[in-house]
Amino acid sequence: MGTTIQAQFQVFEETGKPFQFKNKEFQTTLGPGEAMVKIILSTICGSDINTIEGKRKEDIPCILGHEAVGEIIAINSREGFSLGDRVTWTIADSCGKCPACTEYGLPEKCYELFKYGHGSIHNGSGLNGCYASHIHIRKGTHMVKVPNSVSDKAAAPANCALATMVNAVSQTKAIPKKAVVQGGGLLGVYACGLLKEAGVSQIFCLEVNENRFQLIEDFGAIPVDAKDGQKAVQFILDRTGDGVDAVFEVAGIKELISQGLALLRPGGDYILVGLVHPDSEMGITAEQIIRKCIRIKGVHNYAPWHLDESIAFLERNIGRFPFDELVRPPFKLNEIQEAVHEAQKQKWMRVSVKPYKT
Numbered sequence: 545m546g547t548t549i550q551a552q553f554q555v556f557e558e559t560g561k562p563f564q565f566k567n568k569e570f571q572t573t574l575g576p577g578e579a580m581v582k583i584i585l586s587t588i589c590g591s592d593i594n595t596i597e598g599k600r601k602e603d604i605p606c607i608l609g610h611e612a613v614g615e616i617i618a619i620n621s622r623e624g625f626s627l628g629d630r631v632t633w634t635i636a637d638s639c640g641k642c643p644a645c646t647e648y649g650l651p652e653k654c655y656e657l658f659k660y661g662h663g664s665i666h667n668g669s670g671l672n673g674c675y676a677s678h679i680h681i682r683k684g685t686h687m688v689k690v691p692n693s694v695s696d697k698a699a700a701p702a703n704c705a706l707a708t709m710v711n712a713v714s715q716t717k718a719i720p721k722k723a724v725v726q727g728g729g730l731l732g733v734y735a736c737g738l739l740k741e742a743g744v745s746q747i748f749c750l751e752v753n754e755n756r757f758q759l760i761e762d763f764g765a766i767p768v769d770a771k772d773g774q775k776a777v778q779f780i781l782d783r784t785g786d787g788v789d790a791v792f793e794v795a796g797i798k799e800l801i802s803q804g805l806a807l808l809r810p811g812g813d814y815i816l817v818g819l820v821h822p823d824s825e826m827g828i829t830a831e832q833i834i835r836k837c838i839r840i841k842g843v844h845n846y847a848p849w850h851l852d853e854s855i856a857f858l859e860r861n862i863g864r865f866p867f868d869e870l871v872r873p874p875f876k877l878n879e880i881q882e883a884v885h886e887a888q889k890q891k892w893m894r895v896s897v898k899p900y901k902t
């Protein structure tokens with residue numbers, strides 16, 4: 545099924561080099577199950593900032609950007625979807641056949657994994673990322689329709705940050721009564737909202753940036769100033785007795801691991817999400833884990849069902865939590881450099897980008 549589009553996109557070539565803006569005609573053949581999606585709004589994830597700053601390596605040149613919401617403008621044999629549908633999609637394209645897909649329940653670890661916003665411009669049609677007017681959705685990618693009540697701003701970060709936290713929060717043995725979230729960035733506030741909705745009665749969110757405290761409260765948690773770690777631990781232990789049932793690490797700071805252990809009650813769950821980088825030597829002993837009988841679980845990305853649940857969570861809670869306030873009003877696609885600078889300042893949980901011509 546042939547489709548011709550005029551696409552605009554920003555190419556990332558290497559650290560230190562400005563993005564290259566391109567405007568090019570694409571003649572693409574959509575195979576069965578594939579779709580061409582017009583990007584409505586994308587958001588800049590922290591992992592893209594790391595790539596831009598040279599802290600992680602991607603297949604370059606590439607179109608970065610993996611968090612977005614879009615509209616289907618062409619589709620070939622995909623049941624349940626039609627032209628004009630407003631959708632989001634899994635960051636991962638999986639084969640559906642390998643052991644990770646069929647036996648381990650981890651399609652995000654597929655042996656044939658392809659990740660949007662992480663693939664070379666020479667892979668497939670090249671329209672693989674979200675800092676663009678269009679993206680080519682592959683057949684092993686799970687798509688989800690976004691209800692009208694869920695705004696573009698609320699929907700855009702769902703397919704990375706929110707779905708990852710839906711996965712993380714689903715990993716505890718039982719719904720905790722008391723929980724700690726280490727880090728009050730976007731992952732952290734999503735964790736707070738998810739735990740609140742699940743009925744967790746005491747949620748503490750450790751954060752050093754006081755400007756984030758109001759949002760943390762708005763998402764149902766008690767913000768705890770983490771600048772003085774000792775004091776913060778005491779504050780939480782004073783209110784929880786022997787500690788909390790679950791700790792969620794989303795700050796990406798290795799020194800916080802021993803703090804998390806101190807906050808866990810015996811037999812608690814420690815869910816690690818943020819420390820997904822090489823500088824993550826934990827500095828704890830096996831004895832500490834054994835004597836406290838705790839369980840440590842790593843979470844990296846998510847599976848299709850977590851994205852379904854993310855969109856359902858947004859729909860159920862759109863009036864309850866201020867999702868729109870997490871995202872800055874959009875930059876235009878040709879202003880990607882300014883958008884990245886704004887994201888680096890960390891004033892907003894997310895900076896958004898809108899293709900100026902679609």
Ligand SMILES: [Zn+2]
Binds near residue numbers: 589590592610704705
């Ligand atoms: Zn991301």
Ligand SMILES: [Zn+2]
Binds near residue numbers: 638642651653654
């Ligand atoms: Zn697979």
